[in-house]
Each structure stands twice: as structure tokens, then as C-alpha cells.
Amino acid sequence: MTLTHDHRWRALLWGALGGLFLLPVLAMMLTSEVRWTAFDFVAAAVLLGGLGLAIELAIRFGETRRARVLLSLAAVAGVATVWADGAVGVF
Numbered sequence: 259m260t261l262t263h264d265h266r267w268r269a270l271l272w273g274a275l276g277g278l279f280l281l282p283v284l285a286m287m288l289t290s291e292v293r294w295t296a297f298d299f300v301a302a303a304v305l306l307g308g309l310g311l312a313i314e315l316a317i318r319f320g321e322t323r324r325a326r327v328l329l330s331l332a333a334v335a336g337v338a339t340v341w342a343d344g345a346v347g348v349f
Contacts, residue, residue, distance in 0.1 A: 271313060275306045301344065309337045 279302055285292040294302075312333035320326030 267317070268314070272310055275310050279303065279306055305337050305341060309333055312336075
């Protein structure tokens, strides 16, 4: 079974988000300075899952390439803002 173009970007998107989700697990194995609780992992899963969904919707409903890119960047910026605020209280 070969992946179509549509399935390839989806696999790449969700694979990258899954990799980001697993980075704290690796960091916790390597250093004692990273200490995530179950709540932290749930919050990360919700944020990254929401980001993936937002990007999927942007790609599906964006009428032009520029619109898809701008909507995706807006989703990334929104999640990054929430993540930064949750991590260190920037805002």
C-alpha cells in the first residue's frame, strides 16, 4: 500500500507532533531537571492534538496555499503562546 500525497503530509504532521510529545519523556530519562506530571502530559496532548486538528482544518478549508500557510502559522503561534504562558507565565 502506498501513501498518497494527502496521507503523506498527515503522517508527517502527526508523526512530528507525536515526536514533540515524546521529547519530555526523553528529557526526563536524561536529566532530573525535567519533571512533568500526568497533568503536564494531558495538557501537552490537548495542545498538540488541537494544533494538529487546527492545521488539518487549515489545509482542508484554506482556499489558497497562502491562506493555508497563514492559518497554520496562526495556529502554531496560538499554541506557542499558550505553551509559553503555561511553562513560565510569560503573559
